[in-house]
Amino acid sequence: NAGVTQTPKFRVLKTGQSMTLLCAQDMNHEYMYWYRQDPGMGLRLIHYSVGEGTTAKGEVPDGYNVSRLKKQNFLLGLESAAPSQTSVYFCASSPGGGPPYEQYFGPGTRLTVT
Amino acid sequence: DQQVKQNSPSLSVQEGRISILNCDYTNSMFDYFLWYKKYPAEGPTFLISISSIKDKNEDGRFTVFLNKSAKHLSLHIVPSQPGDSAVYFCAASADDKIIFGKGTRLHILP
Numbered sequence: 001n002a003g004v005t006q007t008p009k010f011r012v013l014k015t016g017q018s019m020t021l022l023c024a025q026d027m028n029h030e031y032m033y034w035y036r037q038d039p040g041m042g043l044r045l046i047h048y049s050v051g052e053g054t055t056a057k058g059e060v061p062d063g064y065n066v067s068r069l070k071k072q073n074f075l076l077g078l079e080s081a082a083p084s085q086t087s088v089y090f091c092a093s094s095p096g097g098g099p100p101y102e103q104y105f106g107p108g109t110r111l112t113v114t
Numbered sequence: 115d116q117q118v119k120q121n122s123p124s125l126s127v128q129e130g131r132i133s134i135l136n137c138d139y140t141n142s143m144f145d146y147f148l149w150y151k152k153y154p155a156e157g158p159t160f161l162i163s164i165s166s167i168k169d170k171n172e173d174g175r176f177t178v179f180l181n182k183s184a185k186h187l188s189l190h191i192v193p194s195q196p197g198d199s200a201v202y203f204c205a206a207s208a209d210d211k212i213i214f215g216k217g218t219r220l221h222i223l224p
Contacts, residue, residue, distance in 0.1 A: 004157070031210065035214075040123075040216060041216060042120075042203060042214045042215055042216035042217050043158070043203065043214040044214075045211060045212075045213075048210065048211065050210055056210075058211065059213075090157050090158070092157075099145065099146050099163075099165065099207070101146050101148065101163070101207040101212055102148065102160045102163065103160070103212060104160070105157030105158045105159065106157050107155070107156055107157050108155070108156070108157055
């Protein structure tokens with residue numbers, strides 16, 4: 001039982017390049033989330049999904065797209081990377097929308113855009 | 115506008131003493147509050163939660179207190195241990211989302 005895994009762990013992009021971050025969970029969770037963590041900013045929600053085939057915007061969605069084609073996977077895409085997207089990205093999953101709302105996090109992807 | 119505020123960026127506590135981490139919130143519609151712990155280069159891990167209808171929840175060395183009238187919650191760790199050195203995030207839930215504070219870095223001193 002691997003929990004939540006994220007691929008890749010590290011990546012360096014040049015401005016304007018594109019990439020996709022993959023999140024996978026093996027806990028049969030309905031809900032999945034993408035966050036970014038910046039120094040002094042805590043965790044900010046980018047996009048989330050409440051089930052296969054659904055997505056919704058979070059607090060900071062601009063510049064990102066997501067897809068949830070399979071229940072166990074949640075993909076985060078950057079179409080044209082910008083230096084402001086340099087951050088650590090965390091994926092999380094939870095069983096559903098009911099309390100206690102506990103989310104299980106992956107180990108993170110450190111992305112640098114030069 | 116920050117809905118969940120952790121006003122202390124860092125806190126140092128002697129090993130064996132009590133650590134108290136504080137959190138304030140502005141949205142009275144939050145129905146659950148959570149604390150997460152994060153070590154460097156790892157994802158956050160869930161620590162303890164409390165429903166908005168309760169004022170205290172205890173789990174081993176960790177106790178969370180909620181004061182709804184003051185829109186304030188605190189996490190008490192007793193006794194503090196070296197492994198408790200980490201960043202602690204306060205979080206609050208509403209609808210399908212959790213909103214996190216900026217975190218407090220706790221240093222446990224030998």
